[in-house]
Amino acid sequence: MLDSLRSIVQEVNTADHLQSVLDITVARVKDAMGTEVCSIYLRESTLGRYVFSATEGLNKNFVGKISMAPTEGLVGQVAAREEPLNLDNAEAHPKFLFMPGIGEERFSAFLGVPIIHQRKVLGVLVIQQQTRRRFDEDDEAFLVTISAQLAGVIAHAQATGLLVALDDRGERQGSAKFRGVAGAPGIAIGHAVVVAPTADLNSVPMRRSKDIEEELEFFHECLEAVREDIKALGRKLASRLAKEEQALFDVYLSMLADNALAAEVDERIRDGEWAQGALSKVILKHVRTFEMMEDAYLKERATDVKDLGRRVLAYLQAANNGPVDYPERTVLVGEELTASMLGEVPPENLVGLISVRGSSNSHVAILARSMGIPTVMGAVDLPFTQIEGSEIILDGYNGHVYFNPSAELLHRFQSIYEEELQFSKELEALKDEPCVTTDDYRLPLWVNTGLQADIARSLDRGAEGVGLFRTEVPFLLRERFPSEEEQRKIYREQLEAFAPMPVTMRTLDVGGDKSLPYFPIEEDNPFLGWRGIRVTLDHPEIFLVQVRAMMKANAGLGNLRMMLPMISSVPELEEALELIYRAHDELVEELGFELELPLIGVMVEVPAAVYQARQFAKRVGFLSVGSNDLTQYLLAVDRNNARVADIYQAFHPAVLQALQHVVRDGHAEGRKVGICGELAGEPGAAVLLMAMGYDVLSMNATTLPKVKSVIRNISMKRAKEILAHVMTMENAAEVREYINQSIEESSSQRLVKAMMAEPVL
Structure with a gap:
């Protein structure tokens, strides 16, 4: 059964459009399960009806012509209950609906399973048989497995089908x-x-050729270049390979011959496609064909075809590597x-x-x-x-x-x-206004920075300091670790631009989803791996150079605050502090004058730090919550994974309780507590954070005016009332809805729109 499953999924993946996906599915499932009927009913999005979309065993003349309401028939029952329905006598079921003409009255046994993608029922997959019997557990399990595997393919094919093909003039006709x-x-x-990315066969955009003959000539030039590379590689390895292994290079050359893969690419180019797109489609088609073969030797040839395709594509892309023509209003897609x-x-x-x-x-x-x-x-x-x-x-x-x-x-x-x-123009008027509530509570708003362009943008929007300077950005933009002097200049520029306002510099935070090209970190579970302070403590030579550069940059200014990321224990913090003190003492001795030791703080971004916040606060000058990672770790949700994006809920009661816990423990030790995650830049959340007692909110410069606008239109008293009610709630959706309603009562409709940033269409 597993081999059948793989074969069906591989074949479906080669289909060009939705109907092919459906037709292949019903034909192969019918054969694999040895049944007399297999059909698919797809949900039509506008009316929600289930359309008879493909079949093997019933009357194909009715495909696309009949449908059922969501509550009708056995198909509707499967979809509504979102679980399999296995019947030995379908006609006896109260939900059975006779559909004249399609010919299912002869079939008694019925097994239907829902096709579900991202919690939405796309349709129902059905098998039927004349013999009156219940399908066994293996049949049911196999059909459920097939349905789950095919859901994503069908969803993608549906989406692709929405993009209507180019007409004769090369213009899009559908939306x-x-x-x-x-x-x-x-x-x-x-x-x-x-x-x-370079040489990625799966990511080549579809584009029309401007000059077919020129595109053909260009393709064959690149093809010949790859042939020469293969020949040169064969000669280089000739002395080290057996005769039969050397023959592999002849096989590669034959694949690249003008009457082989090249001929298929030529045909697509002559139809108006550009060389890269034509090559990609031809290569991927052959790769899938080889991957579906049962013979192990032939299946392995898929790798060879893919390798050859990438080599040719790399030449095509390199030759086209001139300046890209970005239109006046570019929407970048990747x-x-x-x-x-x-x-x-x-x-x-x-x-x-x-x-x-x-x-x-x-x-x-x-x-x-x-x-x-x-x-x-x-x-x-x-x-x-x-x-x-x-x-x-x-x-x-x-x-x-x-x-x-x-x-x-x-x-x-x-x-x-x-x-x-x-x-936005109206909000600009708030630039020089203080962030003060209607009952005169003052809340400082700082910014998160990392790029050179952030400086002017932040100052233009009235930032009162920097709550997070991402020092990894200069590291990411280089091909090696920046020297101490290079770092000093970068840090000095930030400190001078904002002086005398405070600038909080986070020490190097790489790992997780941030890997330096010259210092790659490859792990099975990077977010729970070697990242943040763990990397720099293991490499004190990197850490010491950075903190020395920061303290040198701060000379004569005195507005530097240093922040340590991903701290999860007291020994870890003490080890980092010992290195900072050592660097400071060495600099004082080296420079011959007293150098100010900056205020040092800890980022609270893992659950362990929440419950040791008080112990950390005893040892450092301030705490700052990194709400992005804290939310991720508390909820066990990878914040980069689109599949679970709806579970990443910053207003989750557990997150709010953790935020409240940190600020209470920090204040108990007389330390200021800030927050520099994205939550601080959400106006509704800012109201809650202010009520919790956070001393400073740090956000991206773009959202700062909106946050200021909402804070200036509410009282601290009302904010605390909102917080008290919110902390009794049990789910994030309730919290968000209540905050929106509460802000609407305190502010104008225009401000609520600024906060929610969600147009009604």
């Missing part, structure tokens, strides 16, 4: 909506530019966007980001929020390779992407976009 996760708020209207990809686009042209992978708390999303770029993350069903150059609306409030939108939709979102601009 579609795709769901992702809200990454950074805002509306973006522009054209998609797809970016892909399977997994990185900071370096963002850096390639002229800032004045970049209006939005869409990443197939990741969540709202991925670092690229955090970076996008700090830069004020509307972003959608985790758009897993978006066929991103097929939208190059298409007009896109990106709704960063709700996590939606609209492909090739209608004129009406464009008009509606353009209105929202213009209203956003107007409201």
Whole structure:
């Protein structure tokens, strides 16, 4: 059965469109299970009806022509209950619905299982048999397994099918909506530019060729270059390989012959596709074919074909490696966007980001929020390779992407976009106003920085200090560890720009989802592995150079605060402090004058730190909660995983209780407690944090004016009443809804919109 399952899934993965997926599924499942009928009923999204979509064994003339309401028939029963239904006499069931013409009246035995993707029922997979019997447990388990495996494939095929093919003029004729996760708020209207890693066959965007003959010539030049590479490799290894092993290079060359793979690529190029896209489709088709073969030797040839395809693709990409033409309103799209990809686009042209992978708390999303770029993350069903150059609306409030939108939709979102601009201008007037509640409680608002561009943006929005300077950013932008002097200059620039306001510099925080290209950290479970302070304590030569550079940069300014990430125990903290004191003493001796020891703090971002906050506070000058990681670890949710993005809930009661615990314990030792995670920049959350007693909130510069606006329109007394009620609640959805309602009572409707950042469409 396992072999049958693998074979079915592999074959379905090669299908070009949704109907092929369905037809292959019903045919192969019917054969594998030895039944007389296999059918699929798909849910039509608009009316919710279940459409007879594919069959083997019933009347195919009715496919696509009949459907059932969600509550009708045995199919509706399976979908409604979201569990299998196994009957020996289907007609005797009270929910049985006779459908004239399709021919199922002859079949008594019925087994139906729901097809579920991301908690949504996509349809129902059914097998039937004339003999009156219940299918056994193995049959039921196999069908459930097939359904679970195929759900994602069917969802993706449905999404791809929404992108109607190009017409004769190469223009898109259809429009579609795709769901992702809200990454950074805002509306973006522009054209998609797809970016892909080098030599990744699965990420090549679909694009039309500008000159077919030129594209053919270009492809064959790259093909010949790879042939020469293969020949040279064969000659180099000739003395070390047996004769039969040397023959493998001849096999490679024959695959690259003009009458083999090349001929298929030529055909696609002549149909108007660019060389990279044509090559990708041909290679992936052959890879899947080999992978489906039962013979072990032939199955292994899939690796050879893939390797050859990557080699040719690398030449094609290298030759096309000139400056990319980014349109005036670029929406950057990729399977997994990185900071370096963002850096390639002229800032004045970049209006939005869409990443197939990741969540709202991925670092690229955090970076996008700090830069004020509307972003959608985790758009897993978006066929991103097929939208190059298409007009896109990106709704960063709700996590939606609209492909090739209608004129009406464009008009509606353009209105929202213009209203956003107007409201942002109004918020600019708050720049020099203090963040004070209506009953005169003063709450300092600081910013999180990391890029050079953050300095001007932060000061323009009235920041009163830096609660988190991400020192890993300069490390990420280099091909080696920066020297002590290079670091000193970078840190000095930050400290001078904000002086005399405080600047909190976090020591190097790599690992998890942040790996330096020249210092890779590969682990099975990186978020619970070697990261943060664990790395730098194991490499004191890196840590000492960094803290020396920070203290040198602080000379004569005195506004440096140093913060230690990922601390989980007292011995760990004491070891880090001992190194800092040692570096300070060495610098005083080396420089010949007294150098101020900066205020040192701890980031509270793991559950262990929550319950040792008081012990930490006795040893350092301040505490600062990193709510992103703390939420991740408390809820056991990978914040970069789009599949569980809805479980990552910053308003979860456990998170709120942990936040309250930290501030109480910190204050008990007379220490100031801040928060520098993304939660601080959410206006509704800021009200709760203020009421809990947090001494400072640090956020990205883009959200600071909105937070200030909401705080200035509420009293501390009311904030504490809201907090008291919220702490009695049992789920995050209730908390969020109550906060929104409460803020609406205290503020104008305009401010609530600023807080929720969610247009009603």
